[in-house]
Amino acid sequence: MSIIKKVLSIASYPRHFRRLWWRYVTPILVKQTGVHTQKNVRFHGMPIISLFGDSVISIGESCVICSDTRMTALGLNHRVVMRTLRQGAKIVIGRNTGMSGGVICAASRVEIGDDCLIGANVVISDTDFHSLNPVGRRENCNWDEIVIRPVVIEDNVFIGTGAIVLKGVTIGKNSVIGAGAVVTKNIPQSSVAAGNPARVIRTLRMDHAHSDNDLASNAASNHQSK
Numbered sequence: 001m002s003i004i005k006k007v008l009s010i011a012s013y014p015r016h017f018r019r020l021w022w023r024y025v026t027p028i029l030v031k032q033t034g035v036h037t038q039k040n041v042r043f044h045g046m047p048i049i050s051l052f053g054d055s056v057i058s059i060g061e062s063c064v065i066c067s068d069t070r071m072t073a074l075g076l077n078h079r080v081v082m083r084t085l086r087q088g089a090k091i092v093i094g095r096n097t098g099m100s101g102g103v104i105c106a107a108s109r110v111e112i113g114d115d116c117l118i119g120a121n122v123v124i125s126d127t128d129f130h131s132l133n134p135v136g137r138r139e140n141c142n143w144d145e146i147v148i149r150p151v152v153i154e155d156n157v158f159i160g161t162g163a164i165v166l167k168g169v170t171i172g173k174n175s176v177i178g179a180g181a182v183v184t185k186n187i188p189q190s191s192v193a194a195g196n197p198a199r200v201i202r203t204l205r206m207d208h209a210h211s212d213n214d215l216a217s218n219a220a221s222n223h224q225s226k
Contacts, residue, residue: 035059044071047080055084060095067101074120074161076101085127086143094155107148113155120161126151127167154189174204
């Protein structure tokens with residue numbers, strides 16, 4: 001009976017069509033931009049992709065990339081943006097990671113591990129984009145004069161909504177970054193960091209009754225249920 005009601009409900013047709021489009025058409029459109037995707041990557045909406053010549057964007061198996069504000073509780077400021085800025089730059093996302101409406105920009109390398117949760121509207125960048133030299137700063141596009149340092153986010157990291165991760169940062173495995181934090185320095189593994197600039201406010205005690213894989217699986221399950 002419930003199936004019949006769904007079929008007869010005209011109001012539900014756009015929602016069903018949208019989800020079919022995301023499942024079957026959006027992955028094809030993303031691959032046409034040059035992005036490498038592994039199996040079972042799910043897209044909610046079409047991300048904004050800007051791939052510089054001879055650079056790489058790679059999305060791992062079973063990732064969820066959300067670019068539709070209806071699909072996340074906090075809503076999104078914009079679609080997911082993934083952008084490489086120069087030749088040889090790389091954005092690499094591990095398996096089973098979720099991202100909602102955030103931005104990743106790489107002039108060198110941004111690497112995100114497995115089982116990460118990237119909250120709504122997070123910004124991750126490995127560059128200052130502009131020279132610190134005030135003379136001709138607006139017109140200066142010389143990468144040799146712009147600071148660039150790779151960013152590494154290790155496995156099972158949770159980054160809260162609106163956080164900003166800046167160049168040269170490594171966030172250790174299992175760590176949590178508070179909402180709105182500005183991360184300017186390395187964060188040790190299994191830490192909670194918050195504030196501007198972000199600082200460690202506590203250390204997480206891991207339940208040794210569970211393996212790292214169990215912890216990662218639980219985090220991913222919670223994310224997908226929201």
